[in-house]
Amino acid sequence: MRTGGAQALGQGSGVMVGPRHLLTVSHVIQWNNDGTAGWVRFTPSYFDGSAPFGVAWAVMTYSKYKVVGPTVDFIEGMYDYVCCVLEHPIGNLTGWMGAKGYTDGWDGGAYWSHIGYPGDLTGGNRPTYQGGIPLDGYWWEFDSHEAMSHYADAWPGQSGGPFFGWWNGESWPSVVATQSSQNSSENNASGGQDLVDLILKARADHP
Template identity: 45%
Template sequence: MAKKKDDVRKEEGSPLSYSQIIDFFDRSPKGDIPKDLRSMLLEEPEPYKFNGIEVKREKAFRVNPTVPMIPKWFGASPKPCKARLPFPTRVLHQGREVNPLVVFNPDDRRTYNDISYPWGTICRVITAAGAGSGVIVGPRHVLTASHVVDWSGNSGGTVEVHRSAGAVRAVTAISRVWYYTKVTGNTVAWVENDEDYAVLVTSSRIGDLFGWMGTRTYNSAWDDEPYWWNIGYPGSIAGGMRPTFQNRKALDEPWYDFGPARSMSTNADLTPGNSGGPMFGFWNDGPYVVAVASSESSTTNWCSGGSWLTNLVRHARDKDS
């Protein structure tokens, strides 16, 4: 009697056919997850709520800054501790060494691993739109770029606090998003450069643990001065899995930008993944964010700020305390 084709495949150790795979698996659960294992399972995030704010574009807000919170249990430091990257893998082909697929850019960004304040306030924001950067600016409030938010699908999103390689210090879901403008698509239009920010409200009060930065409205008197720091998760460095910092960077408001939302060019090194990361400086009482990384062009990198940014953070904190 001749053997069936499927029987021959099984005897030879061949993979299962697609029809065999369908028969093999059963999606229906068989019992509950044991209690000692359930604690390892993160809940699937719920869709977050959108809350837009309607304002007149010609209205400029003169609001007081939102002040920073410095936690005493982590300490504070003027510069984050550097993280040691793994040595690049040596790749041999026919006995000759070739370059591996690891990018070490010759720019000013440096990886770090330090949860002392304010370096532990950095966040990695993950939605269906991709991964970006953010910073804690309130008890449960994270400032990021508007184009990092998934405006179309809204399948939920998460915030990772201080992701560094395989370790992350806290994870929380996004429950609400406050915004002025939904910046959508694969590019940020030039008319959106000055309003590309949103405030994420998180399920957990991560700011009470890690502290938060304050926010201030940018003043053009600071143009071209190297006051500013940036932290973020550029995909071009360590695969976007380690935070980076850079300092002594400048901002410059265009002469033609007079509205409450302002764009600023910068000499900071920004690549995809940096979006939403803060441009901040230090005052006597702590660090304040004046803009977030927004977009890049062939010759210029752009940030978004203005009085709308400060007002948006204050509004979100007042409504979702």
């Protein structure tokens, strides 16, 4: 995924959460002075220059909080996600994940997997997969909007990549958080019920 305004801003990762609905991270979006978002170009399953499903551009971006990178502060870390509405339903080709609100009752359980495009290992040109990742929501933050720490391998380029799991009785995975930030001691993801509600609003407004 590439983002920018008058010129390219950078790259990140993302996941389809509806027919034309892309979940990614807020801090990779170019937020303009008038409150609008810059361009977003999504290439699902991108691999060394190949685009097996083609490309889709965002036509609208839903956010809870406009996070301006490269740093992510305490408040921003609770809301570092957006749902982009794409120009056409590329999700009908790729499929998409469900979404669930993270709860602290899941803290410490190695339930989660992550996919993203790290800038160090693959130069952002190939996705990497990690499984068996525990998340730990900050106890002083509400489940509706919270940051979660984790110790998965994370690097710029993976921002916006999903943390997802599987539930009994469901044949599809569901995302609970997006990769947000990293430092020398721990990494952080953003999620909560507000993330789910944002996706539901984008899907209701733009089926």
